[in-house]
Every structure is written in structure tokens, then in C-alpha cells.
Amino acid sequence: MENTYEIMTGNEACTHAAIAAGMRFFAGYPITPATEIAELSSEWLPKVGGKYMQMEDELASMAAIIGASSAGAKAMTATSGPGYSLMQENLGYAAMAEVPIVVAYAMRQGPCQGVATLPAQGDIMQVRWGVHGDHPIIAVAPASVGEVYTETIRAFNLAETYRVPVVIMTDAMLAHMSERIRIPDSSEYECVDRKRPTCPPEEFKPFADDGTGIPPMASFGDGYRWYCSGLIHDETGFPVSDNPQLTSDSIKRLVGKVENNLKDIESYEEYKTEDAEYLIVSIGLLSRSVKDAVDQARQEGIKVGVFRPITVWPFPEQRLAELSQNKRKLFVCEMNEGQLYHVVRESAGVTPVVQITQNNGKMIAAETILKALKEEI
Amino acid sequence: MSEKQHVFDTFLRQDKLPHIWCPGCGNGIVINALIRAIEKTEIDPDNVVIVSGIGCSSRANGYMNFCALHTNHGRALPYATGVKMFNPKLKVIVVTGDGDCTSIGGNHFIHACRRNIDITTVVFNNNNYGMTGGQFSPTTPLGSKTKTSVYGSIDTPFDICSLAAAAGATYVARSTVYHVNMLINQIAEGINHQGFSVVEAVCDCPTLYGRLNKKGAAPDMLLGFKENAVMKAKADTMTEEELKGKIVIGNFAKRVDRKEYTAQYDSIIESAKGGH
Numbered sequence: 001m002e003n004t005y006e007i008m009t010g011n012e013a014c015t016h017a018a019i020a021a022g023m024r025f026f027a028g029y030p031i032t033p034a035t036e037i038a039e040l041s042s043e044w045l046p047k048v049g050g051k052y053m054q055m056e057d058e059l060a061s062m063a064a065i066i067g068a069s070s071a072g073a074k075a076m077t078a079t080s081g082p083g084y085s086l087m088q089e090n091l092g093y094a095a096m097a098e099v100p101i102v103v104a105y106a107m108r109q110g111p112c113q114g115v116a117t118l119p120a121q122g123d124i125m126q127v128r129w130g131v132h133g134d135h136p137i138i139a140v141a142p143a144s145v146g147e148v149y150t151e152t153i154r155a156f157n158l159a160e161t162y163r164v165p166v167v168i169m170t171d172a173m174l175a176h177m178s179e180r181i182r183i184p185d186s187s188e189y190e191c192v193d194r195k196r197p198t199c200p201p202e203e204f205k206p207f208a209d210d211g212t213g214i215p216p217m218a219s220f221g222d223g224y225r226w227y228c229s230g231l232i233h234d235e236t237g238f239p240v241s242d243n244p245q246l247t248s249d250s251i252k253r254l255v256g257k258v259e260n261n262l263k264d265i266e267s268y269e270e271y272k273t274e275d276a277e278y279l280i281v282s283i284g285l286l287s288r289s290v291k292d293a294v295d296q297a298r299q300e301g302i303k304v305g306v307f308r309p310i311t312v313w314p315f316p317e318q319r320l321a322e323l324s325q326n327k328r329k330l331f332v333c334e335m336n337e338g339q340l341y342h343v344v345r346e347s348a349g350v351t352p353v354v355q356i357t358q359n360n361g362k363m364i365a366a367e368t369i370l371k372a373l374k375e376e377i
Numbered sequence: 378m379s380e381k382q383h384v385f386d387t388f389l390r391q392d393k394l395p396h397i398w399c400p401g402c403g404n405g406i407v408i409n410a411l412i413r414a415i416e417k418t419e420i421d422p423d424n425v426v427i428v429s430g431i432g433c434s435s436r437a438n439g440y441m442n443f444c445a446l447h448t449n450h451g452r453a454l455p456y457a458t459g460v461k462m463f464n465p466k467l468k469v470i471v472v473t474g475d476g477d478c479t480s481i482g483g484n485h486f487i488h489a490c491r492r493n494i495d496i497t498t499v500v501f502n503n504n505n506y507g508m509t510g511g512q513f514s515p516t517t518p519l520g521s522k523t524k525t526s527v528y529g530s531i532d533t534p535f536d537i538c539s540l541a542a543a544a545g546a547t548y549v550a551r552s553t554v555y556h557v558n559m560l561i562n563q564i565a566e567g568i569n570h571q572g573f574s575v576v577e578a579v580c581d582c583p584t585l586y587g588r589l590n591k592k593g594a595a596p597d598m599l600l601g602f603k604e605n606a607v608m609k610a611k612a613d614t615m616t617e618e619e620l621k622g623k624i625v626i627g628n629f630a631k632r633v634d635r636k637e638y639t640a641q642y643d644s645i646i647e648s649a650k651g652g653h
Contacts, residue, residue, distance in 0.1 A: 025463050046649035051462050051642060056488040060455035063448065063485075067428070067459025070446060071467065075459070089449055097446070220426045220444045220460060221467050227390075227439060229447035238393055238439055239447070 004183040010148045010174040011036035011078075013181060014104050015044065017152035018076050022191050023102075024050035025073035027064035029057055029083060032116040033172040034106040037078035058083040062090035062101075069099045070228075072219030074156055078104035080172075081114060081123060088130040091165055095135040095254065097228045098207070098215070100159035100194055103167045104152070106175035109361040118361030119171035121284065121335040127167050128313050134251055136258040138265060139167040139313040141284040145179035150189075151310065157192040158265060162257045163214055169312060171335075173363060174285040197224055208235040213257050258314055267310040268319060272298065276305030278377060279323060280331040280356070281344050283312055285363070290333050292366035297373060304373065312340075320347040327351050329376060333369055335359060388412045388422065390442050397436060401595025403554035403580035407501050408437050410557055410578070411470070414564035415443075420468050427470045428457040430482060433508045434474035434501035434580075451482030454489045457496050465639035468568060471498040476506045476514040479535050483515070490544035490573055494638035497567040497574045500537055503582035511585030522589045538629040541575040548574035549629035553602040554581060556626060563628075571637045579624055 008016065015037050018026075026041035028034075042052040051068070055061040058079055065075035079087060084105055094101045109115035110122045127139045138158050142151040148170060155166040197204050197216040206226035207215050215235075218224035231239035232247050240246050258265060271291055273279060282290040287308045297304045307323055309316050324330060330348050332341040333356040345353050356372040358364045389412070398404050415425060425443040429435035431450035438445035448456045453471045461469040478486050478500050489496065505523050506512045512525040513532060520529040542549045548570040552560040560578055567574035581587060581598035592598050602624060609627030612620060 025459070027459060043649075046642075046646040049646055049650070051646075053458070053462055055455060055458075056484055059452060060458070060485055060488070063452045063455035064459030064462070066448075067446070067456040067461075068463035069459075070456075071426075071460045071464040073459075073463045075463075090452060093449055093452075219464075221424055221464055223423050225423065225442060225444050227445040227447070229439065230449055231447070 002185065004185075005180055006183055007178050007180050008145055009036065009176055009178050010145050010170050011106070011176065012040060013145045013149040014078070014152050014168060014170070015040040016183070017149040018102070018104070018156065019044055019048060019050070020186065021153040021156035022074040023076050023156065024048070025065060025068035025075040026050070026077065027053040027055050027061045027068070027075070028077045028079065029055055029061050031080050031083045033108055033175045034078040034080045034104060036175070037104050058086035059090060062087040062094070065101050066090060066094050066097070066099045069101050070220055072222070074100070074160070076102040076104060078106070080106050080108045080116070081110050082112070084123065084126065084130070092131040092133065092135060093230045094165045095131060095137065096230050098163035098217070098254070100163050101165050102155045102159050103165065105167050105169050107169060107171040115361045117172055119173040119285070119335065119363065120359065120361060121171065121286065121339070122359070124312060124334070124336065124339040127169060134255055136162070136164045136255050137167065137313055138162070138164055138258060138311065139169050140310055141169040141312045142174070142310070143285055143287050143308065145174070145177065146181040148174065149181055150184065153189050153191070157190065160192045160194045161214070162261065162265070163194065163217060164257055169284065171285060201225065205235040206237050207233060209253060213253055213260060262314055265311060266314055266316045268316045269306070269308040269310060270323070271306035271308065273305035273307065273323060276303050277328045278302065278304040278331065278373070279307055279327050280304060280333050280369070280373070281307045281309070281320065281340060282333040283309055283340065286333065286335060289364055289366050290369055293369035293373065296366060296370050302373070302377065315343050317343070317347040320344065321349060324348045324351045329354055331356055331373060331376070333357075333364060335364060384412055384416045388415065388442055390440055393440050396440055398433060399584040401581065401583040402433070403503065403582070404434055404437060404501055406554040406557060407434070407499065407560070407578045407580060408440060410560040411437070411472070411499060411564055412441065413561045414568060417561065417565045418568045420568065424466060425468050425470065426457070426460050427472060428453045428460065429472045430477040431508070432474040432477045432506065433503070434472055435477060437472045451477055451480070451485065453477065454482060454485040454496070454498065458489060458492070458494055461494055461496055462639060462642070465495070469496045470568070471496055473498060473500055475500065475502040475504065475516040475537070479515045479537055479540065487540070487544040490541050490546035490575070492638045493545060493547055493572045493635050495571055495573065497564065497576070499564060500575065500577045501580045502537060502577050503580040503586060505582060505586040507582050507585055511589060521586070523586065524589070537577045538575065542630040545635070546575045546630060547572035547632040547635050550575070551577040551579065551626050551629065553579040553606060553624060553626060555599045555602040556606065559626065572635060
């Protein structure tokens, strides 16, 4: 197998991988620090027969990719804080109508306009709960440009498999920094396509559970006439407003698509955890600072390891609960006022959980993490 | 009509009827016109996609037997744009209301007009928000009473057709639910037109807008449309004063000078593949 190496930014790797994964439609609106994904999509997509659209705003961008996906496209948009806030309304439709879409999301310092060019991790909870109502969502947080590449491919595959919106969470720094990465050969990964109906068109019920919890999806124009509403709907997609059982069953099936498939969806990395007495939980690019701190701490004889959820949502809570059992303390290192902290506490049992946070647009330096660690042990 | 099925048998989802609209509502007449227009154009029903937003009018596609998305309030056009852009073979029709299209969806509307993508938009204009109980919309006439303008509306209304034409829509027409044949022809022309087309169907809402403004029952409102309608060509010769309370019907734009959007993008693909 030939090894191809390239120097790429996170945003370049994301766009390159998306096209490798089968993306043929992109709609977006310029926003720092995600803009390069739109720029590159506009240049690269038509070369492979794909389509790029610059929409009037982020509401329209999210709407357009859902429309394109309904017509059979693998579709993505890219955004950051303020734009992501605008996307929530239609993101809810993607979750409700079970239309596969991917969002490349470069986090920047918030709140509001915040600092557009600086990284942060202030949107971990927005990614999970920005959409109103109970709904399924998957979010992956790569830690390197190379992992942006592989996780982007996985994001498309997860969206197609589960008909759930998938968010690729990077930050302003990972989006813009360059690393030398190996471009995987297409024989090394699978590109998953959504399950299609096989019944005669007149028998097709677009939201009927085939026993897997994930109904087959037809594309507009392929002979299956289907209708979908963003209202609670029956298996024909038609709104039903006076059926408590159907309402409850629909929501349970929607969220069950993720909750019943954790084994396949969840991924995480454990670093030096075997003999660890202390564990630091961290996601994304920041986890590399944390690993540096852990290496330094180990030189001083402190037995500490790292637990890095790669899927932030669903959060790998069961594995963390197992790891927490024999730890003296857990630490959560994050660039916000404490978001992952609350999730970690749910998995920690009786093990104390300590926050290491810095919320100023700067990556947390290994030295800062090490100092905070030593103060607590 | 012995063997051939009636168009309503095949184009309406009979199992979803009766509809949710009030007695006398004009929305059914617009569905009738839309279905007859689709029949008239002889397009393949499997290639029709009808996209709607939220509101009374946006329920229309649920009753029609085509592919359809019932989306979020105001967002039908960008959803439809994604559908059409990815697969230009599809005949994409948007059903929307005055509030859905020109208030919450106003920005999407002017940009769809500007882009000139081949989508046919049918705006059910009943001059108020019906589904939420009759509040004023961007087309409620000045001085009209609604649930949120009990002292009379002071918000100057939009003229949907002038707005669409000014924003660059290449086919723009208006009719009313009284002038059904004209409405059928306009929708059919809009579907056949290669570009962004807007057909405004002035529609009665006897339960709310009509009742609150003492316009009588549905038949009275329809007769009002008949009496107050003025053809565009004649209206162009009338003064502003003479046009007060009138409904100008007919064609507002019919242009062939602008290229359709997906066709333009096909050229981009061609040159990108050619390495230019």
C-alpha cells in the first residue's frame, strides 16, 4: 500500500476527508474559524461533480444540506459558535426527520461573538442540547489533523448508518494548524451508504421500524413517494398530535438509535491508565497538552493517566465509570467554566472530581496542568 | 371518465383526508389549482417534490401524493433549494403562506428570487397568521384588525409580487381563489418556467381575518375578490387612489434574460473538471 503524506490544516483535512467519504453537497456561510472548509469545498466539489452553495445565512445552510440529503446526497456544512446557534432550529429537523447530515464545527471563544480567532471548548453542552427537545446527536472530537481526517470519514459513516446528525468538533487552533498527516488509502476504510428500501413503492412507509430502529431511507426521485413532517409523526411521516403512545414511542426510537448502539458509536483513548492512581479527562487538541503534563508528572513519580473521549456525545460514561473505580481522584481539564466536568461527575461514583479550567482563548499549557495536578495530590 | 382515474384519486392522499382547515378556507381551492396545474404540465409525479414551512398553507403537501418535506417555519425555500440543487431533474414546488414566506422566511425568499433557481413557489396569502389564531402578517392591510392589531394595523404591508419581481424572480403572477382557472394557468406556467417563479394565491380566511374585519362568510369574501380584482395591465393605468382596496391580478414578471441557477452550476462543474 502506498503511503501518501501531506501537510494540511485541520480544515483542509476535514474537507479532503469529507469528499473521500462521499460528500457531494456542501452549503455554508462564511464564519471564522471554519471558513476554509467552505472555500475548499467550493473549489474541490465541482471537480468531482459535487455541488457547493453559499447560502444567505446559517439557517439556510443547514436547511439546504437537509434538502440535498433528502434527495440522496452525502451533505455537510461548516460553522462556528454564532453560526451554530442559528443552525439549531433546522438541526432539530434533521434529528426529527432522520436525515443524515454532518456539521464540521470549529469552536471559538464565546459567548456571543466572543473572540472569533481563538480556540475554546465552551460549546460542549450546546452541541448536545442546543436543539430543543429530546433528540439524538453524535459528536466526535479529534485531537490532531490526522484524526480530523479519519473522524470526518467516520462522521459520514455514522450519519448514514444511524440517520442521526453528526458533529465534528474541532477548535480554532486545530482548524488552522498544520500537521503532516498520512492520507489513508481508500482501501483502508469503508464508505457506508444509508440503507435503502427494498419493498414496492406503494408499500413503503418511510418511518416504519424494520426491527433495527433505523428505517430504510429513500431519496426523492427514486420512485418512492414519501412525506415527512417535523411534527411528531406516524410511520407514514404524517403529523399525529393526539396519540401519547405514538409520541412516546417515536421519541424513544429516535434517541434509541444512539443509546442502543453505543458499542459501535463510542470511541475513546486511554493513555497510561493501567497503573494510574489519578486520571485526567480531556477532549480534542487540548488532550495533547494533558498528555505532555502526564508524561512530566510520571517523571516525577506521579501515577496519572488520560481518558480521552473521541465521541464526546454519546459520552463513554460506562468506560469512565469502570476506570474511576480504583482512582484516587479524577481531573477534568477543559477550556471553559466547567461543562465536561458535570458529565464526568455522573460517571465518577464516589471518586472526587477536580476541575482544571482556563477560559481565555489560549490552549492550557502542560505546565499549568501539571501545577494544578500537583496542588491536588 | 370510465377507466381513467380522476386526478384527485391519484394526486391526493385520500387516507389523510379530511383536512384540518376551517370550513370556507380557501386553501383547498389552491390545492385544487396546484393539482390541476401539475396534471396540465404532464410532469412525472415521481419527480415532484413539494416543500412547505409552517402554518395553515404548509399543511397542504401532506394531502398530496408526492414526495414532500414539511419543514420549519419560514425555511421551506432553503430546504427546497438543497433538493433542487442536488438533483435538478426534480420538479420542486414550495407551498407557503404570507407569514411563512415574507416574514420569518423573508430573507430566504429574496435570496431565492435573486438566485433564480428553478423552483415554483405558491404563496397562499390570507393576510394573517391563521394557524396561531389570527395575528397580523406582513401582508395585513393597513388599519385591519387582527388579534395583535385590535386598534388597526400600523405596519405597512408588503406587495409580495412587487417584492419578488424587484428581488429578481423571473416569473411572478398573482391570482385569487375566486379566479381559479387563472390560478391553474399561472401555477402551470410557473412550473414550466426555467427559473424561480412565484405565484401568489390570494386566499380567504373567513374564520379569522374575515371575521375580525367584518368581511362576511367565505362566499362573501370570494365575491369580494371578484369585485376588487383588477388585471395588471389595467392597474398600470390607474392612480394609487383608484387602486385602494383593489387586488391586482395577472403577470408581474416573465423574464428569460437570466440564466437558471442549476444550469449555471453545471457549467461550473464542466470547467472545474476541465481544470480551468
